[in-house]
Amino acid sequence: MAAMGTRERIIDAAEQSIHEHGIAGATTKRIAQRAGCSEALLYKHFSSKETLFLAVLLERMPALAPALALLRDRAGQGDVAADLTAFAVTAVDFYTSVAPVASGMMADPSLMAGFRAMLAERRSGPHLPVLALAELLRDEQRAGRIDAGLDAVAAASMLLGACFHRASMSSFVDLPGETGEWAETLVATLLRR
Amino acid sequence: MAAMGTRERIIDAAEQSIHEHGIAGATTKRIAQRAGCSEALLYKHFSSKETLFLAVLLERMPALAPALALLRDRAGQGDVAADLTAFAVTAVDFYTSVAPVASGMMADPSLMAGFRAMLAERRSGPHLPVLALAELLRDEQRAGRIDAGLDAVAAASMLLGACFHRASMSSFVDLPGETGEWAETLVATLLRR
Structure with missing residues (x-):
């Protein structure tokens, strides 16, 4: 359950970062900071920026x-x-x-x-x-x-x-x-x- | 005519930079370098990045x-x-x-x-x-x-x-x-x- 929480927090942080800074400004560093985790932990949940953004598209958009x-x-x-x-x-x-x-x-x-x-x-x-x-x-x-x-x-x-x-x-x-x-x-x- | 030449070179350079690096990577510094002019001269022809990109849209696209x-x-x-x-x-x-x-x-x-x-x-x-x-x-x-x-x-x-x-x-x-x-x-x- 703790792992689920982190994954969701990272997706939330990615979505918010994209809306604020555009995708170019939504760096994994910025997303990890916002999610309150390390970049290493982010990459443990998402193998690449592409898979993270796909998760945003599939799981956060209506x-x-x-x-x-x-x-x-x-x-x-x-x-x-x-x-x-x-x-x-x-x-x-x-x-x-x-x-x-x-x-x-x-x-x-x-x-x-x-x-x-x-x-x-x-x-x-x-x-x-x-x-x-x-x-x-x-x-x-x-x-x-x-x-x-x-x-x-x-x-x-x-x-x-x-x-x-x-x-x-x-x-x-x-x-x-x-x-x-x-x-x-x-x-x-x-x-x- | 020399001024015309510079303007066209800047638009060409902007178009090429966008195709290679995406718009986020098409910085005025990079565009000016590619056009062989200073950033100051670029801004003499285009008051902003927006007006330059609009010129690319209007003058270079079919x-x-x-x-x-x-x-x-x-x-x-x-x-x-x-x-x-x-x-x-x-x-x-x-x-x-x-x-x-x-x-x-x-x-x-x-x-x-x-x-x-x-x-x-x-x-x-x-x-x-x-x-x-x-x-x-x-x-x-x-x-x-x-x-x-x-x-x-x-x-x-x-x-x-x-x-x-x-x-x-x-x-x-x-x-x-x-x-x-x-x-x-x-x-x-x-x-x-």
């Missing part, structure tokens, strides 16, 4: 997985447009919260190389939610609730892509309009027959 | 503006789906090339604050291509070449959003499929009646 699970639970019942709209709003929130970490990775060529290799090995990556959403859209098509003529992968790529883009753009500019209404229009545009 | 102008020239004639597909492929290339700079900005909270203020003052930002594309789609709707029932802003948000997302995801994983075919499916999905 993941898309629960939102996808919710959609799956409601497949074939209720209001599919309303459910997809709520999912899109969650996706914008998710991408907004991961942006500081993800952009920090992208901005650091050496960190990115390690992260890319790790994702390939785990067969993980940011494309998986797109495929999961496409699968859900196909289920709704089979149930006759979405036009069978819609290309599910293309629709999922565009809906999640727009959410990701909106989250990124909002770092640069104040976007007009409310995210919920924006998402509603997107979903209506995709589902129109 | 901008979306010419691709939008091409679409505008061809409005009302030719194959609208093929033209939008070609535009989407250019957009993926554009977002791929700006990713190192844009993500570097997003990853650096203090740099981002300055950049955000500068964009607001210039009324510029990454949302402008979305609005320009929407305007073009509306022109095609008026010409009867695209379903008038399509929401132009939603369609533009989804097409460019998917392109931006694809460019970002390709930093993390090898995406299956060829970008041209991928774009063709997206455009067909948007334009289906």
